[in-house]
Amino acid sequence: MLAALKARFGERCSTALAVREQHGRDESSFEVPPPAAVVFAESTGDVADAVRLAAEHDTPVIPFGVGSSLEGHLLAVQGGISIDVSRMDKVLAINAEDLTVTVQPGVTRKRLNEEIKSTGLFFPIDPGADATLGGMAATRASGTNAVRYGTMRENVLALEVVTASGEVIRTGTRAKKSSAGYDLTRLFVGSEGTLGVITEVTVRLYPLPEAISAAICSFPSIEGAVRTTIEMMQIGVPIARVELIDRNAVRMVNKHSKLDLREQPMLLMEFHGSPAGVQEQAELVQELASGHGGEAFEWATTPEERTRLWTARHNAYFAGIQSRPGCRAISTDTCVPISRLADCLLDSVREADESGLPYFLVGHVGDGNFHFGYLLDPNDPQERETAERLNHALVSRALSLGGTCTGEHGVGLHKMDFLVTEAGAGAVEMMRTIKRALDPRNIMNPGKIFSI
Incomplete structure (x- = not known):
């Protein structure tokens, strides 16, 4: 596999330890060995060729944008290669009259807004980090503006995706609505790289407010x-x-x-x-x-x-991380119906205060969505146990109040058990059925969302 990648990509396939380690961790607290190699893709054809080679050799593939995810989405838990799409950073088409724009997956949200500033339009989804549009679509991101403008689910109109076999498909159109067949766009939005690699994204734009x-x-x-x-x-x-x-x-x-x-x-x-x-x-x-x-x-x-x-x-x-030098954060999020926000949040604050573990709390509370960052010494098993206990109590409380285990971070590695509690065994098995149908070799970001 490595020989085939080197032959196809030359210096754009790296096995250097520093490069692999950079692509083998995100902002989560998990420690996992890095991928075996990193491929720097510069086109849809590059992604398709890399996935096709991976399929021939039954090698896992993990898409990588800027590494800002919080739930272990980027970790090579079953080995494999990382496909870095950050060099695919072109704004392909600005259709100001239709309030849409099409970009490659490595375009970041700040870069996009700079590019379209002269049109009098803006892209409102801001998950905090300067994430890539491909990563934001893959994790169904939202952020501070979601209370007014919605999440990536509502704002992605169309995608180009490289499937697990290396085939390139397109989903959706620039039209505002469609009744044509299965909604494959919504299927890939939020799939966390487990069904394919996103190589183009078409999103809605909005007029800048007066x-x-x-x-x-x-x-x-x-x-x-x-x-x-x-x-x-x-x-x-x-x-x-x-x-x-x-x-x-x-x-x-x-x-x-x-x-x-x-x-x-x-x-x-x-x-x-x-x-x-x-x-x-x-x-x-x-x-x-x-x-x-x-x-x-x-x-x-x-x-x-x-x-x-x-x-x-x-x-x-980052302010929280720097407040305790050497710490790692277990950052979690839940979302509840707005009428139950006080019930969920206030009890969770009380538990966190009683634990004695340093933490911070921020929330997109207009959506009923909030985040705790538990700051722990990574070398102290007791602190990790305390953080996980608080996280478990928080998510369980949100589920009991009709909420979800994750409002925007995604499932990744950290919320897999909670997904079964929230959706039910039957629904998760249906997700597995879809995964097996679209990725029969289980090479697309395996070990995330649910186990196979």
């Missing part, structure tokens, strides 16, 4: 912030972003990003629309917040002020 205003509001307790959010969603305030940041996260972000935010639980919000509409939304939310102890309402109206605040929020994970 007016944007951001605000932060501090609360004496997390409960006040959560209750404000629930009321906001239930009365239908069309807010674009509403993020919860707990006291621990604020402290860590202040140190990391050189800010002086009040070290209390806070909501970080953004309003999109006409100037009058934005003002009306903001005044209504300020009234709701004051009813739950919200105070120190501060506005960020200039692009520079907004960017400063949102950059700090997006760096919360």
